[in-house]
Amino acid sequence: MPEPQAKATAGQIMASGTVEDSSGEPLIGASVMVAGTSMGSTTDFDGNFSIKVPSGSKLLISYVGYKPIEVAAGEHLRVVLTEDSEVLDEVVVVGYGTQKKTTLTGAVGGVKGDEVLKSPVANIQQSLTGRIPGLATTVTSGEPGADDVTFWLRGAGTVNGTAPLILVDGVPRDNMRVIDPREVESISVLKDASATAVFGVRGANGVILITTKRGKKGKLEVSASFEYSIQEIAHREKTLDSYTFALLKNEGLRNDGIVSTDSRYYSEADLAAYQSWLTGDPTDPVGHPNTNWMDVLFRDYAPQTRANVVLNGGSESTQYFVSAGYTYQGGMFNVPSKDKVGYNANTNLNRYNFRSNVDHQISKYLKASLDISSYIEKVNKPARSGDNIYPWAYVLRPTTPGPVTPEDNPYPFEYNGQLSEMAPGMLVVDENGRNDPSAYGNLTRTGYEKQTRAGVNVIGNLILDLSFITPGLSTRGLVSFESKANTYQFAAKDYAAYYLDRTQEDYVWKLADVNKPEDGELSPARAHSQAILSTFSGI
Known part of the structure; x- marks a missing residue:
């Protein structure tokens, strides 16, 4: 019921009326808002509303499934809303088919590919955050290539895990992070038992269905896009x-x-x-x-770019969609150049995506499709985990010199009782905690790790239209092949570190560890793994 309204005062009027549908039935709970403000009310069980508004105001009246309408405020209004056929006729992917929203009974949420593109992120998983009711997301790291998202659909459905089943064009995938957002037509999230029943126990934690774009009949269309964005640390404390x-x-x-x-x-x-x-x-x-160790260890911002080229078109019998994409994500660590340390000590990601979806009408009743997608992802990071760098930045003392000895250093270096000139650019650690690892040393002097991830996925579909037996009847056969490979390249080394001994009247530099008087040599290593998956199904 709308709240009782006070008597209108000077400069205000009491707007009132009834909201109905095209058949004259009252609409219960329709929203009545004063245009351009947060003032509003709702209709009661008889579709009536009454609200005090400024003179000359306009009312914005809306209801789910109906087109909103804006009218001049007045008394005894009769407002008729018409159905929004575009919303009601919108097709949602459910299970092994599609269904109009008007006939949908299960709990299904969804988002179109255009909405996904509005989030300038390198990981498509993060673009779902806050867009689908009932879907909670958790990200524990912002490091490029390690920013996987944990999904929760209405909480935990089993004791064996919380990850929902992910299907891309009907084929199970263990991760959706590497998908190029411009390849996506829609994403549907099935949340309750009635919506996920066809998947059995695999759908206990919900199902995420990703449908990629298909070619359209017509002349060849070529589109290209380029995006440049800036990343920064979400919360940076003042030290x-x-x-x-x-x-x-x-x-x-x-x-x-x-x-x-x-x-x-x-x-x-x-x-x-x-x-x-x-x-x-x-x-x-x-x-x-x-x-200021926050300034020493971190940049103010890091760049991110996304580029994509799409070819779309086809004849009456054959349609194609071809997409090639590139994503770069820079790291937030403030590290010396490759020329100084001999390698790239920062975190970064380079990803290349390719997709080709081809549909061919073999005959009146037989249709085939071939989908080929691939990616190559290259990730670079320090040899030792960067997870501790951020908390270390808060415990390092501002009274500690560093991160390296300066060019105009006035203090000598003492080793085995002998004094000599201290070379500039040597790594510095806290004199009171010199047995602890150096944050800057772990970041820039321990080597690097390079990981190359690659994958190829091929899906073949054969669809037989059996409408000559009964309208709407069809059968489909699907064959899928997937190959994934990971290559790891490591190069580790030790480093020499120094501290400024200020316990004596004359300050001197000393080795933090006498057993490490100089930096070690890089020790490279390499590892490789590969997995091949095949799927056969018929519907």
């Missing part, structure tokens, strides 16, 4: 400057009852040197630095 950190460190020691002569305290001279950063003229930038 303390070295002077504030030193003050709080001293305060913490005092609160713990530690005497002021303890070596862990920052002296007045130390505090003065750190405070000089606030004036823009630091007195000892190497010995008393102000290091």
